[in-house]
Amino acid sequence: MEIRLSDFKIKQIGVIKQVLDNHIAAKLFEYGILPGVQFSILNKAPFKGPIFIQIDNNRIALRRSEAAFIMVE
Amino acid sequence: MKPNESLKIALVGNPNLGKTTLFNKLCGLNQRTGNYPGVTVDKKKGYLKADGKKIEIVDLPGINGLYPNSKDEELVVKYLLNSEAEDYPDKIVLIVSALNLKRNLFLYEQIRDLNIPLILAVNMVDLAARRGIFVDIDALRKAVDIPIVKISAKKGTGFAELITLFEEEIVVKPRKTTYIQEDQEAILDTYSQLTNEASKYKAFLAITEPNLTDDQAEKDQFILENEVNVREWKTNASILRYKHIKTYFDTVQSIDKTKNNP
Ligand SMILES: Nc1nc2c(ncn2[C@@H]2O[C@H](COP(=O)(O)OP(=O)(O)OP(=O)(O)O)[C@@H](O)[C@H]2O)c(=O)[nH]1
Ligand SMILES: [Mg+2]
Numbered sequence: 001m002e003i004r005l006s007d008f009k010i011k012q013i014g015v016i017k018q019v020l021d022n023h024i025a026a027k028l029f030e031y032g033i034l035p036g037v038q039f040s041i042l043n044k045a046p047f048k049g050p051i052f053i054q055i056d057n058n059r060i061a062l063r064r065s066e067a068a069f070i071m072v073e
Numbered sequence: 074m075k076p077n078e079s080l081k082i083a084l085v086g087n088p089n090l091g092k093t094t095l096f097n098k099l100c101g102l103n104q105r106t107g108n109y110p111g112v113t114v115d116k117k118k119g120y121l122k123a124d125g126k127k128i129e130i131v132d133l134p135g136i137n138g139l140y141p142n143s144k145d146e147e148l149v150v151k152y153l154l155n156s157e158a159e160d161y162p163d164k165i166v167l168i169v170s171a172l173n174l175k176r177n178l179f180l181y182e183q184i185r186d187l188n189i190p191l192i193l194a195v196n197m198v199d200l201a202a203r204r205g206i207f208v209d210i211d212a213l214r215k216a217v218d219i220p221i222v223k224i225s226a227k228k229g230t231g232f233a234e235l236i237t238l239f240e241e242e243i244v245v246k247p248r249k250t251t252y253i254q255e256d257q258e259a260i261l262d263t264y265s266q267l268t269n270e271a272s273k274y275k276a277f278l279a280i281t282e283p284n285l286t287d288d289q290a291e292k293d294q295f296i297l298e299n300e301v302n303v304r305e306w307k308t309n310a311s312i313l314r315y316k317h318i319k320t321y322f323d324t325v326q327s328i329d330k331t332k333n334n335p
Contacts, residue, residue, distance in 0.1 A: 025304075025307075027140065032175065
């Protein structure tokens with residue numbers, strides 16, 4: 001099953017499987033969004049707004065379009 | 074630095090962690106700050122008087138790393154890479170936030186490898202302490218091989234120590250690479266020798282980021298001949314850097330779980 005980070009719900013915890021190859025991949029890696037890393041969804045803004053995730057103790061805001069490139073489980 | 078010219082210090086860091094707040098306090102100015110990323114969009118100059126000498130301070134937009142994703146980021150990255158430029162800084166203050174330390178240290182790890190005179194300023198220590206996040210400065214000092222100070226840009230603490238460091242001689246020597254797989258390093262060595270690049274990481278950036286240098290045809294040729302998988306190099310660099318941070322991070326940060334963490 002292909003699940004994207006953007007499919008996850010608030011408070012859900014998961015692990016990053018893969019970041020699809022795209023023009024913002026390098027930026028996502030710099031954020032620490034790397035295969036094998038655990039994350040949780042802090043909040044999802046309504047109306048396709050940003051998704052706030054937490055990795056370690058760090059909060060990261062992602063656009064829906066960015067989150068759609070991140071495969072998770 | 075040329076004689077009769079003032080010392081130039083550039084403030085660099087991830088977005089929204091107090092660079093402009095520090096800039097304003099140091100220079101007695103009132104540039105816009107705000108509690109969201111991307112407030113500063115341009116390079117700004119200010120001056121600080123220390124011991125009767127004028128020191129130029131440069132405030133910059135925040136960057137997420139050395140692979141630019143916007144015009145503001147590109148401006149900063151090019152400024153950091155172009156050591157021949159007239160306005161190239163004598164020293165950089167890399168500001169990290171105690172609240173987001175691991176991610177901010179990623180930028181430290183990258184900039185450290187440019188071998189520019191560098192000071193690490195750990196900001197937001199006041200807010201972090203209130204949230205139960207503590208940074209062990211001595212442990213961090215052991216992990217990084219450059220001068221480091223704890224500050225609160227907002228409260229003005231730690232400034233005296235920081236300003237003393239502005240005038241001290243700081244030498245940042247090339248170190249062992251942490252961002253490339255061992256079996257690929259020889260290729261990188263060849264490219265840095267070919268291009269006469271003293272910083273191996275600058276050579277790495279040249280290969281992996283097309284927009285930063287202009288000899289693209291030669292670069293493409295090199296990439297092809299050596300079968301460099303640019304995408305893989307980039308991904309592995311991030312993975313390896315975070316792995317390296319992990320080797321020291323647990324000694325540096327402690328969290329009091331009874332406090333309300335972010
Ligand atoms: N508690 C606390 N807040 C701080 C400190 N330094 C900065 N802030 C706050 O952090 C927010 C961001 O500050 P800025 O100075 O605008 O950050 P910046 O790094 O210049 O941000 P960009 O220009 O967007 O990259 C503001 O709300 C500041 O008041 C500090 O030491 N302690
Ligand atoms: Mg700013």
